[in-house]
Amino acid sequence: MAKSAKWLTPSEESAWRKYIVASRRLAEALDEDLSAHGLSLSDYEILVHLSDAKDRSLRMSDLADKTILSRSRLSHRIKYMEGKGWVERQKCDSDKRGTWAVMTTKGWNAIVKAAPDHVTSIRNRFIDQISKADQANIATAFEKVEKTLRNEKPAT
Amino acid sequence: MAKSAKWLTPSEESAWRKYIVASRRLAEALDEDLSAHGLSLSDYEILVHLSDAKDRSLRMSDLADKTILSRSRLSHRIKYMEGKGWVERQKCDSDKRGTWAVMTTKGWNAIVKAAPDHVTSIRNRFIDQISKADQANIATAFEKVEKTLRNEKPAT
Numbered sequence: 001m002a003k004s005a006k007w008l009t010p011s012e013e014s015a016w017r018k019y020i021v022a023s024r025r026l027a028e029a030l031d032e033d034l035s036a037h038g039l040s041l042s043d044y045e046i047l048v049h050l051s052d053a054k055d056r057s058l059r060m061s062d063l064a065d066k067t068i069l070s071r072s073r074l075s076h077r078i079k080y081m082e083g084k085g086w087v088e089r090q091k092c093d094s095d096k097r098g099t100w101a102v103m104t105t106k107g108w109n110a111i112v113k114a115a116p117d118h119v120t121s122i123r124n125r126f127i128d129q130i131s132k133a134d135q136a137n138i139a140t141a142f143e144k145v146e147k148t149l150r151n152e153k154p155a156t
Numbered sequence: 157m158a159k160s161a162k163w164l165t166p167s168e169e170s171a172w173r174k175y176i177v178a179s180r181r182l183a184e185a186l187d188e189d190l191s192a193h194g195l196s197l198s199d200y201e202i203l204v205h206l207s208d209a210k211d212r213s214l215r216m217s218d219l220a221d222k223t224i225l226s227r228s229r230l231s232h233r234i235k236y237m238e239g240k241g242w243v244e245r246q247k248c249d250s251d252k253r254g255t256w257a258v259m260t261t262k263g264w265n266a267i268v269k270a271a272p273d274h275v276t277s278i279r280n281r282f283i284d285q286i287s288k289a290d291q292a293n294i295a296t297a298f299e300k301v302e303k304t305l306r307n308e309k310p311a312t
Contacts, residue, residue, distance in 0.1 A: 005272035022302035116161035146178035
């Protein structure tokens with residue numbers, strides 16, 4: 001455990017603070033926009049990954065990994081979506097590695113209905129606020145951040 | 157409610173996806189790093205805002221605003237921190253506008269102890285992954301995003 005640290009310079013501190021504050025406010029705003037469709041941002045991401053998957057089905061552990069949700073948080077959201085009739089949980093006889101989440105036609109219809117509003121939110125609140133050059137910079141920078149997070153052990 | 161949308165172009169989609177995936181993974185990693193100090197990233201932010209405030213005290217409504225936490229989520233975290241002896245809740249006789257959160261010396265010591273590890277996490281996981289130019293671009297871009305979110309009504 002580090003007992004001293006290389007503190008952030010003013011410009012580093014500015015990048016970090018501006019990013020963290022905007023990123024929280026953005027997540028909150030997108031959640032609020034999606035709530036008109038009975039969805040949170042996490043719910044929307046779950047449905048996106050299921051709709052992209054073969055047979056609109058994913059093992060719960062793979063879905064947790066793709067959505068970067070804890071198993072307990074994912075179970076909670078899947079239970080909610082089961083209640084809505086959007087997703088079913090199935091045990092597969094030939095696969096001992098646990099439960100699958102399967103998107104229903106109703107779930108497909110829910111995401112198709114929410115998608116235009118959600119894309120409009122992303123555009124208004126994020127994409128159209130930043131220049132084309134910034135979009136490219138952000139893609140490159142965050143790809144590096146994500147790749148390191150995926151490959152590295154905890155920092156402390 | 158929009159029934160059609162201006163869909164994202166491939167480069168816009170790439171910026172959005174890379175940002176949202178990295179930003180979730182980063183929040184999760186920082187939370188995990190801070191858990192060694194019995195703190196979440198939100199808890200840390202609460203303590204930062206209290207330590208910056210006059211008399212290390214803030215009205216709960218102002219603290220919710222600064223940390224971008226819902227009132228119920230903030231109450232939950234403050235209750236946890238009261239249990240740790242880091243924060244006290246106080247009613248102010250001369251101020252009818254509700255409860256104040258006051259950081260204790262123990263709370264101050266907790267953030268002083270956690271800060272070096274937290275800064276090391278931010279540096280390893282974010283700042284040192286991106287170039288100086290990217291840091292400046294990110295500061296500018298996210299400042300614009302945040303400013304619009306603060307000033308605008310919901311998009312849909």
